[in-house]
Amino acid sequence: MWSYYLIYPAAWCIGRLPYKIQLLVADFVRxxxxxxxxxxxTVVRENLxxxxxxxxxxxRKRIEREFYKHLADVVVETLSLASVSEREILRRMRYLxxxxxxxxxxxxxxxxxxxxxxxxxxxxNFDLYHTHDETLAVYRPLSDRGAERFYRRIxxxxxxxxxxxxxxxxxxxxxxxxxxxxxxxxIADQTPPWPEIQNWTPFLERWTPFFTxxxxxxxxxxxxxxxxxxxxxxxxxxxxxxxxxxDGREAVAEGEITRRYAERLERMIRQRPEWWMWSHRRWKHxxxxxxxxxxxxxxxx
Numbered sequence: 520m521w522s523y524y525l526i527y528p529a530a531w532c533i534g535r536l537p538y539k540i541q542l543l544v545a546d547f548v549r550x551x552x553x554x555x556x557x558x559x560x561t562v563v564r565e566n567l568x569x570x571x572x573x574x575x576x577x578x579r580k581r582i583e584r585e586f587y588k589h590l591a592d593v594v595v596e597t598l599s600l601a602s603v604s605e606r607e608i609l610r611r612m613r614y615l616x617x618x619x620x621x622x623x624x625x626x627x628x629x630x631x632x633x634x635x636x637x638x639x640x641x642x643x644n645f646d647l648y649h650t651h652d653e654t655l656a657v658y659r660p661l662s663d664r665g666a667e668r669f670y671r672r673i674x675x676x677x678x679x680x681x682x683x684x685x686x687x688x689x690x691x692x693x694x695x696x697x698x699x700x701x702x703x704x705x706i707a708d709q710t711p712p713w714p715e716i717q718n719w720t721p722f723l724e725r726w727t728p729f730f731t732x733x734x735x736x737x738x739x740x741x742x743x744x745x746x747x748x749x750x751x752x753x754x755x756x757x758x759x760x761x762x763x764x765x766d767g768r769e770a771v772a773e774g775e776i777t778r779r780y781a782e783r784l785e786r787m788i789r790q791r792p793e794w795w796m797w798s799h800r801r802w803k804h805x806x807x808x809x810x811x812x813x814x815x816x817x818x819x820x
Contacts, residue, residue, distance in 0.1 A: 522665030527601060527672070534602030541595055542754060549591035553584070559798040563587075566797045570723040585793035592754055597640045600673040605647065608677060612641035613758045614648070620745060620761045621650065628694055628701045629743040630733060632764060632780050634708040635796035636787060637749035637757050645702065646678030652699040654679045657687055659709065679704070687732065691740050703742070707733050707780055710801055718774050719806050720781045723788065726806040727781070734776040743767040744776055746783050751794055 533544060552558040563586065567579045574582075600608075614620075623629070628651070633639055646654040656679045661667040671681045682690050687703070694701045711730045719726040737744045744765040750758050764779045765771065788795045 520665045520668070522663055523668045524665070526598075526665065526669050530598035530601035530669070530673070532602075533595060534599035538755065541599060545591045545595040545754075548594050549588050552591060553587040558587075562800055563797045566801065567792075569725060569802070571792070572724065582793050583797075586795075586797050589751070589793055590796075590798065593638055593640075596638045596755060597673070600640060600643065600676065601669075605644075605677060608641065608644040609647060611756055612638070612644050614645070615758055615760045617648065617650070617761075619763075623743050623745060623761075623763050623766065624651075624700075626651075626700055627743065627767065628691070628699075628703065628740065629745060629767070630737055631702055631704045632733060632744050632746045633704060633706045634747075634784050634787075635706060635799065636708075636784075637751055637759075637794050639706060639749075640674070641757055642704065642747070642759070643674045643679045644677050645704070651702045652694075654702040654704060655682045655687075655690055656680065656704045657682050657684055657706070659684055684732070687736060691736060695740065703736070705733050708784060708801075710799070710803060713804060713809075716804065716809055718777070719809070720774070720778055722781045723785055725802055727802065728804055728806075728809075729777050729781060731774075731777060733780070734774070737765055737767065737776055738771070741767045744780070746780065748783075748787055749794070751791070 533541065536544070553560070560583075563583055564579070567574075567582060571579060571582075596611075603611075631642075631645075633642065643656065656674055658670070658674075658681055660683050661670065674681050691701070691703070693699075707730060709730060711728055715730070716728040717731050719728055721727070722729075733744065736742065743763065744767075746762040746764050748760045748762055750760075752758055762783065764783065765776050
């Protein structure tokens with residue numbers, strides 16, 4: 520728990536700094552990550568090389584440098600949530616087509632299909648728009664209790680309620696019983712643990728496993744799935760547009776919603792690849808090994 524008392528005061532102070540000073544802090548963080556500790560540079564380079572084989576080395580190097588610059592911005596932006604004002608966070612993340620969202624969801628609960636792209640932590644301002652009864656931010660619990668407490672506190676400052684992954688089904692049942700509508704924010708580009716892999720989807724030149732929870736919840740509770748297309752307007756400022764992936768009523772084959780999500784995410788990443796988290800070990804599982812252990816479950820999509 521000591522990490523919480525170390526991180527939170529520092530984060531609060533960063534959020535109170537003038538914005539130009541925050542940018543200087545981010546520049547220093549970038550230098551440390553890229554030049555000093557060389558944070559996961561091998562992972563980043565391997566991911567970029569495999570995802571963009573058509574690019575020359577110079578172009579991938581440019582994306583690499585821009586990624587670390589963006590990563591440093593995200594670090595400072597996330598820390599600043601400890602004390603950033605409501606007025607400021609509404610300026611930092613704007614949503615472009617709220618009327619479309621209201622028309623698609625019609626007061627029903629819905630799933631926001633998000634990714635580690637842009638500044639995903641800034642989307643914790645969404646509950647301030649009061650489009651639904653509550654906003655649930657689904658997350659994978661952290662092993663460090665101090666970091667867990669820190670993230671829960673900054674993510675809930677503007678009304679969003681963090682919900683551990685294993686409690687999502689229970690929360691949706693509660694919403695249905697109480698007749699409440701919820702926005703379910705899911706960051707769906709994470710790698711599932713080996714025992715939880717159920718299928719594989721083509722994504723960035725490779726067969727890739729995705730969590731299937733988003734699809735199962737959408738089909739079971741008949742929830743619309745809306746993709747969040749994020750754009751970085753300038754450093755520290757973002758805007759996002761909603762795109763309907765599934766209306767909650769259409770009859771779909773197993774794996775279809777996940778395939779649509781992966782396809783739309785790849786298209787967004789290819790437009791501005793430096794804004795995605797290339798430092799994640801996204802492809803640490805091998806499909807051929809998985810198929811060898813699941814000969815009857817290898818219907819990859």
